[in-house]
Amino acid sequence: MSTIQSSVAVGAQSSALDVRKIREDFPILKRTMNGKPFVYLDNGATSLKPQAVIDAEIGYYTELGANIHRGVYEFSEKASALYDQARSKVAGFIGARDARQVVFTKSATESVNLIVYGWALKNIKPGDEICVSEIEHHANFVPWQMLAERCGATLRFIPLLPAEGTLDLSQLDQLINERTRVVAVTAMSNVTGYMPPLELILRRARAVGAITVVDGAQWVSHTAVDVESLDTDFLVFSAHKMCGPTGVGVLYGREQLLEEMDPFLFGGDMVQRVRKEKTVFKQIPDKFEAGTPNIAGVIGFGSAIDYLLGVGMEAIHAHEQQLLAYAMQQVSNVDTITTYGPSDLLSRGGILSFNVGDAHPHDTGTILDEDGIAVRTGLHCAHPFMHALGIPGTTRASFYLYNDKQDVDRLIASVRRVAEIFA
Ligand SMILES: Cc1ncc(COP(=O)(O)O)c(C=O)c1O
Numbered sequence: 001m002s003t004i005q006s007s008v009a010v011g012a013q014s015s016a017l018d019v020r021k022i023r024e025d026f027p028i029l030k031r032t033m034n035g036k037p038f039v040y041l042d043n044g045a046t047s048l049k050p051q052a053v054i055d056a057e058i059g060y061y062t063e064l065g066a067n068i069h070r071g072v073y074e075f076s077e078k079a080s081a082l083y084d085q086a087r088s089k090v091a092g093f094i095g096a097r098d099a100r101q102v103v104f105t106k107s108a109t110e111s112v113n114l115i116v117y118g119w120a121l122k123n124i125k126p127g128d129e130i131c132v133s134e135i136e137h138h139a140n141f142v143p144w145q146m147l148a149e150r151c152g153a154t155l156r157f158i159p160l161l162p163a164e165g166t167l168d169l170s171q172l173d174q175l176i177n178e179r180t181r182v183v184a185v186t187a188m189s190n191v192t193g194y195m196p197p198l199e200l201i202l203r204r205a206r207a208v209g210a211i212t213v214v215d216g217a218q219w220v221s222h223t224a225v226d227v228e229s230l231d232t233d234f235l236v237f238s239a240h241k242m243c244g245p246t247g248v249g250v251l252y253g254r255e256q257l258l259e260e261m262d263p264f265l266f267g268g269d270m271v272q273r274v275r276k277e278k279t280v281f282k283q284i285p286d287k288f289e290a291g292t293p294n295i296a297g298v299i300g301f302g303s304a305i306d307y308l309l310g311v312g313m314e315a316i317h318a319h320e321q322q323l324l325a326y327a328m329q330q331v332s333n334v335d336t337i338t339t340y341g342p343s344d345l346l347s348r349g350g351i352l353s354f355n356v357g358d359a360h361p362h363d364t365g366t367i368l369d370e371d372g373i374a375v376r377t378g379l380h381c382a383h384p385f386m387h388a389l390g391i392p393g394t395t396r397a398s399f400y401l402y403n404d405k406q407d408v409d410r411l412i413a414s415v416r417r418v419a420e421i422f423a
Pocket of ligand 1: 107108109110137139140186188189190215218238
């Protein structure tokens with residue numbers, strides 16, 4: 001926990017993006033909320049969708065409509081091709097060697113569960129250890145806790161340093177040891193935007209032969225990612241946080257591990273041959289995608305990848321860092337504000353979590369709503385993190401490529417109003 005100082009680590013230069021042009025692509029930004037021009041700062045929860053993504057989804061329903069991997073007619077084959085192309089686009093986006101390493105699920109949450117059910121349940125034994133961090137989103141914590149309970153394994157935590165807002169890595173060699181079978185860690189906290197030193201943690205995990213699971217739900221959407229150089233066994237993320245539709249998640253995995261894994265859902269489309277006595281499954285990734293998938297969503301996701309690549313992931317990251325620096329500078333002029341997360345802004349993505357005096361985050365969120373500003377308030381699906389901070393929650397403003405300095409100015413003006421009301 002840190003009270004804001006007036007100096008910031010990153011200067012608020014002019015944006016690397018043509019934000020005015022980008023904003024034109026997002027129809028919701030033309031709306032008003034409570035009679036005020038809409039300011040969307042809840043990107044950590046989900047992102048808005050550009051018209052191109054909406055059109056891609058609608059285009060599937062209006063022009064194709066067919067199921068995939070079944071029909072031999074033109075529309076079905078076209079739909080199959082678009083679905084399969086989206087997989088290749090996702091693989092390219094994260095630097096995967098082979099599109100077969102990309103499994104479509106319904107969410108990052110389901111992707112973690114797929115690892116737990118498909119790999120961990122048959123590999124984790126009593127006495128084994130699973131290492132997570134104290135700052136995980138529940139999606140990358142509760143499945144491991146359930147697994148540990150079920151298998152008689154022990155859960156270990158890389159602790160938070162509450163004052164610094166970073167993870168305490170001083171005991172890493174003890175926490176990740178020869179008994180550790182899984183290290184599951186976030187690439188970017190959904191509460192503070194803190195990006196732990198992943199490479200260090202993953203290197204230690206590899207040294208003891210543990211498998212590594214990186215939660216990229218807040219990360220892949222905001223920066224250029226290369227899974228080959230990251231050298232992780234698994235990476236999970238969701239389309240809806242990166243300009244894509246809801247209901248589509250990704251599990252990236254090392255080929256050999258995916259091949260060893262059991263399917264988690266059984267039924268049509270994931271089978272090669274079915275006899276009364278025995279069923280033979282398809283190869284990866286198909287064996288994990290039983291039943292009719294979210295075809296429109298995956299096609300829309302492909303379009304979201306095109307859109308993000310068109311803007312440029314490095315430019316998006318730089319833009320969000322500038323917005324965060326500007327927001328930190330502005331917020332430092334407001335008395336009674338407390339922010340959370342490391343003071344080194346270079347170790348953070350574009351998230352500003354704060355409390356205003358004694359105001360409950362829900363009250364803060366309600367006043368911001370009156371001013372037309374959407375933020376997230378509460379515990380952020382990270383109860384252990386909040387517990388470690390000893391607070392009942394925060395208000396979280398999270399930025400994306402279409403946010404600009406005016407959005408930050410509107411936020412600060414509204415936060416000042418909260419400060420006055422609760423003075
Ligand atoms: C860090 C992090 N991990 C995982 C998730 C879960 O993503 P989803 O709800 O799309 O499954 C979220 C969602 O907010 C998140 O912020």
